Amino acid sequence: MGTTLFDKLWQEHEVTTLSERQSLLYIDRIFLHERTGSVALNSLLEKQRSVRKRQHAFCTMDHIVDTLPGRGDDTLMPSGRDFIVATRHAARETGIQLFDIADADQGIVHVISPELGIALPGLSLICPDSHTCTLGGIGALAWGVGSTEAEHALATSTLRVTRPQAMRVNFKGDLGAAVSAKDLILFTIRELSASGGAGYAIEFSGPAIDALSVEARLTLCNMTTELSAFTGLIAPDQKVLDYCAGRRYAPQAQLWDQAAQHWQSLRSDEGATFDREYTFDIGSLKPQLSWGTSPQHCVDWDAAIPHASDAPDASASAAWRRAQHYMGVTGGSQLSDYALDAAFIGSCTNSRLSDLQLAASYLERTGHKVAKGLKALCVPGSGQVKRAAEALGLDDIFRSAGFEWREPGCSMCFFAGGESFGNGVRVASTTNRNFEGRQGLGVRTHIASPLTVVASACAGYLVADTTT
Amino acid sequence: MTPFTQHHGVALPLLRDNIDTDTIIPSREMRTVSRSGLAAGLFAPWRYLDPDARTPNPNFELNLPEYSGASILLAGDNFGCGSSREHAVWALMESGFRAVIAPSFATIFRNNALRNGLLTVALDRHDLDELVEWVSADPIEQTIQLDLEACTIESDPQRNKKVFSVDPTARDMLLNGLDEIGLTEQSMDLVARFEEQDQAHRPWVYLSRD
Numbered sequence: 305m306g307t308t309l310f311d312k313l314w315q316e317h318e319v320t321t322l323s324e325r326q327s328l329l330y331i332d333r334i335f336l337h338e339r340t341g342s343v344a345l346n347s348l349l350e351k352q353r354s355v356r357k358r359q360h361a362f363c364t365m366d367h368i369v370d371t372l373p374g375r376g377d378d379t380l381m382p383s384g385r386d387f388i389v390a391t392r393h394a395a396r397e398t399g400i401q402l403f404d405i406a407d408a409d410q411g412i413v414h415v416i417s418p419e420l421g422i423a424l425p426g427l428s429l430i431c432p433d434s435h436t437c438t439l440g441g442i443g444a445l446a447w448g449v450g451s452t453e454a455e456h457a458l459a460t461s462t463l464r465v466t467r468p469q470a471m472r473v474n475f476k477g478d479l480g481a482a483v484s485a486k487d488l489i490l491f492t493i494r495e496l497s498a499s500g501g502a503g504y505a506i507e508f509s510g511p512a513i514d515a516l517s518v519e520a521r522l523t524l525c526n527m528t529t530e531l532s533a534f535t536g537l538i539a540p541d542q543k544v545l546d547y548c549a550g551r552r553y554a555p556q557a558q559l560w561d562q563a564a565q566h567w568q569s570l571r572s573d574e575g576a577t578f579d580r581e582y583t584f585d586i587g588s589l590k591p592q593l594s595w596g597t598s599p600q601h602c603v604d605w606d607a608a609i610p611h612a613s614d615a616p617d618a619s620a621s622a623a624w625r626r627a628q629h630y631m632g633v634t635g636g637s638q639l640s641d642y643a644l645d646a647a648f649i650g651s652c653t654n655s656r657l658s659d660l661q662l663a664a665s666y667l668e669r670t671g672h673k674v675a676k677g678l679k680a681l682c683v684p685g686s687g688q689v690k691r692a693a694e695a696l697g698l699d700d701i702f703r704s705a706g707f708e709w710r711e712p713g714c715s716m717c718f719f720a721g722g723e724s725f726g727n728g729v730r731v732a733s734t735t736n737r738n739f740e741g742r743q744g745l746g747v748r749t750h751i752a753s754p755l756t757v758v759a760s761a762c763a764g765y766l767v768a769d770t771t772t
Numbered sequence: 773m774t775p776f777t778q779h780h781g782v783a784l785p786l787l788r789d790n791i792d793t794d795t796i797i798p799s800r801e802m803r804t805v806s807r808s809g810l811a812a813g814l815f816a817p818w819r820y821l822d823p824d825a826r827t828p829n830p831n832f833e834l835n836l837p838e839y840s841g842a843s844i845l846l847a848g849d850n851f852g853c854g855s856s857r858e859h860a861v862w863a864l865m866e867s868g869f870r871a872v873i874a875p876s877f878a879t880i881f882r883n884n885a886l887r888n889g890l891l892t893v894a895l896d897r898h899d900l901d902e903l904v905e906w907v908s909a910d911p912i913e914q915t916i917q918l919d920l921e922a923c924t925i926e927s928d929p930q931r932n933k934k935v936f937s938v939d940p941t942a943r944d945m946l947l948n949g950l951d952e953i954g955l956t957e958q959s960m961d962l963v964a965r966f967e968e969q970d971q972a973h974r975p976w977v978y979l980s981r982d
Contacts, residue, residue: 316974319966320959323941328959330966332977340857342805353953359979383803390805427977434856434880450858450884451807452952460956462963466939468879498790499850499876532853532878555976563976598790619848623789718855719799739794739854741817 306573308470309539310505313445313570317428319462329465331457333360333422333429336400337413338391339367340432344454345394353459355398361458362422363395364403366412370721371683371710375405381722398458411686411712414438414652418522419688421551425540425567430457434529435652435736441521442548443540443570448529468534469579471504472572475512477587481772484662485520486654486734486753488512489527490592494602495584501533504580507572508538512586518547519656526653527736530599539571591768593639594738594751596627601738603639605756605768611635630740631748632728639750639766646679646731647761648743649707651717654734654754655685657692663758664698667705670771674706675764679725683710705762719744732760774889775949779870780917781843785904786833791847792854793881797863798823799855810863838911844918846904847874851892852881861888871918873925875900886942889949891920893936903927903934920947 307315319328336344341363348355355361368384369375377388388405395402403410409420414435417423425443430436432454439446449463457463473492493500506528508521516524521538528536545564548554555563590604601624603609612628612635615621628634633642649655649663660682666672674680682702684690690712693699699709716723717735724744725731731749734757735742738749750766759769801813801823812826819834821827828835834842845864851874852860861884864872871891885892895903906914906927917926920943925934945952971978 320962325939326941328956328962330963330970339799339802343807343858346805347807359981381800381803387805424976426974432856432858434854448856448880450856450861450880450887452858452887453883456953456956459953460960460963461967462956464941464952464956466883466941498853499878502850502876502879529880530853532850534879553979559976563974566974600790619787619789626788718794722800737792737794737854739792741798742794745798745800745817745823 306576308576308578309507309537309570309572310470313426313428314467316426317445322464326464326466328462329428331430331461331463332427334362334454334457335413335417335422335429335431336361336363336454337367337433338365338369338387340451341454342387342391342394343451344432344458345398346390347451348455348458349394349397355400355458356461358399360461361400362403363391363400364410364413364416365391365405366713368721369405369713371713371715373711375711377405379721384721408687411689412652412655412714414522414526415655415685415689418442419551419686421548421554424548424554425544426570430454430463435526437528437533437535438522438526438652440525440528440535440537442518442544443538443567445535447535468503468505471501471506471580472578473506473508474581474583475508475510476583476585477512478515479512479586480589482591482755482769483589484753484755485516485523487589487592488586489524490594490599490602490751491586491589492584493527493530493599494592496531496582498530498598498600499532501528501531503534505534506531506536508536513538514541517658518543519658522656523653527599530736540567591753591756593756593766595631595633595639596624597630597738597740598627599736599738599751601627605639605766608636608638609633642730642765644675644678644732644760644765645729646725647674647757648681648716648731648733648735649754649757650681650683650685650715651735652685652714653736655683655689657689659734659754660684660689660693660698661696663754664701666755666758666769667701670762672705672762674761678761678764680707680761681710681716682707683715684712686712716743718742732757732766773887773949773951776870776889776891776920776946778917778919778921779843779891781870781915782839782841782911783844783846783903783907783916784833784839784842785846785907787846787848787904789848790850790853793852793857793860794854796852796860797857802857802859807862808866810859811866814863814867841868843868843870844916845869845872846900846907847872849875851877853878856880858884861885861890865890873900873903886945887952889946891918891946893925895934895936899934902931
């Protein structure tokens with residue numbers, strides 16, 4: 305019987321077994337941010353504990369920091385500055401590397417960790433942030449934890465982890481022209497439900513995955529937390545090796561050769577068995593759009609919003625009714641029936657160079673501008689992404705089409721820095737969560753791919769790109 | 773952390789599926805770099821008509837006088853999904869909650885709860901519905917008794933106690949209020965031995981201290 309990729313990674317990090325289901329796992333990298341990492345670091349300092357391997361711990365400012373040009377430590381959120389100052393102080397006290405606001409490499413944690421080679425294939429990486437599963441896209445064993453667990457990892461280089469079961473999701477067929485990794489994961493969540501991955505580490509595989517770029521794989525794995533899964537994983541291939549080579553914290557020379565050879569063995573063996581397995585044919589997949597307040601509330605962009613009375617059970621029916629009331633939409637209508645007030649391109653899901661290139665190419669190809677009166681933002685995921693985009697002239701394309709061009713950070717993915725679209729505002733967003741109030745009190749979030757968001761921003765209503 | 777052995781209290785039914793941590797404690801309510809000062813922000817989007825002015829929503833269950841002293845939450849499927857913020861657990865505990873009973877929980881929330889002494893009980897829908905029925909008839913008088921040693925839930929004396937299952941390691945941690953970091957620190961020799969062997973096998977993992 306073969307071994308799954310997840311089992312291989314688990315075994316490789318197992319210091320000892322603690323019980324039938326729980327092991328002490330070695331944590332290779334820890335990443336923190338100023339929202340939740342500050343609490344972990346402060347707690348560590350209060351208890352007079354130190355960071356056991358400070359060279360394996362990193363911190364960035366992304367969640368609370370402002371994304372407006374000319375930013376400093378102040379944010380629109382009154383106490384935002386306290387988090388920033390406390391994080392800076394704690395990073396200095398503990399001696400860990402901080403990518404501070406003015407650092408050229410500052411950015412969203414899950415964008416900069418692979419960009420700098422801090423996340424690498426086969427490495428275990430934790431962060432007190434649910435979207436840490438993003439790094440499964442390069443074959444890292446990465447998952448989100450709370451502040452107390454982050455403190456545990458900082459103090460001991462380990463975590464006590466209950467072993468999840470193994471799931472595999474296979475994708476057959478080729479993705480169509482206007483369809484991306486974002487649509488693939490939204491479709492998967494719609495099929496498996498927001499709790500469909502609970503208790504599982506999910507490996508994604510199949511020809512459609514092989515064909516995805518590394519950045520697209522990061523997008524796909526990013527949203528496995530919306531399935532309530534432990535993490536998502538994709539076996540590293542040559543594309544991933546090429547992506548990692550030469551990055552700042554990646555191994556060099558002889559160590560690189562040794563690592564690269566090892567990473568090629570990180571795949572599920574033929575005949576490996578999974579506790580659960582699904583296969584989806586995605587050859588005719590259409591761009592996805594969310595209509596409700598859970599990522600599972602998605603439909604094909606041109607399909608009708610479902611009637612609450614058609615929900616599978618009473619509990620779902622109540623949830624759909626509630627979601628439709630909050631979103632100000634009705635069952636049976638089309639998403640294109642609703643005027644859009646704002647558009648957001650950014651977040652740890654879709655703020656990498658390829659995401660921005662895709663959106664900019666739509667603007668360039670069609671010559672379309674943002675619809676009149678619509679607020680549109682583009683927030684690059686990191687300093688590196690921003691500079692690369694500017695070198696390609698993407699900032700000019702976005703600006704002249706009517707988008708704001710921001711500094712790197714999480715921005716309005718949620719209410720972090722205290723900035724919000726406003727009560728009742730309808731937003732097309734490349735982010736990962738459409739929860740009630742996620743982007744600010746009363747904000748109505750429709751999640752979609754960068755291409756769908758840019759097409760919608762120009763149309764003034766929710767629509768997929770039909771120009772390709 | 774606070775140990776959990778037994779608890780007896782008023783239960784608040786909030787039977788919505790997928791209650792996310794942004795709803796339990798919105799980002800804008802996490803105002804200080806601390807584990808406290810969060811109670812007033814618990815369920816802020818539902819609890820207040822205007823969260824800034826703190827105008828209570830008279831229709832939200834938590835604002836009804838009979839549930840004002842609730843310490844057990846009865847919730848829907850996938851409770852605590854979304855953000856990993858441990859503040860969701862801290863906000864519940866600061867508001868007096870000692871346990872959440874739901875058909876299922878999001879993994880990170882459940883892990884966070886365990887590390888703070890908040891008991892999470894996964895119970896099937898049928899049993900949960902019976903508890904809701906019992907509690908709703910008279911929330912103040914018809915309370916719930918939780919016993920982690922026996923793994924039982926006692927409510928309606930006309931019915932049998934409900935037995936729940938819990939991971940033995942988690943149960944042990946909760947019963948004894950164990951500090952995980954302290955526990956792991958006793959195994960640091962094992963960690964050092966692991967590193968020695970692993971460094972020979974995966975040398976690229978070990979960065980030098982600058």
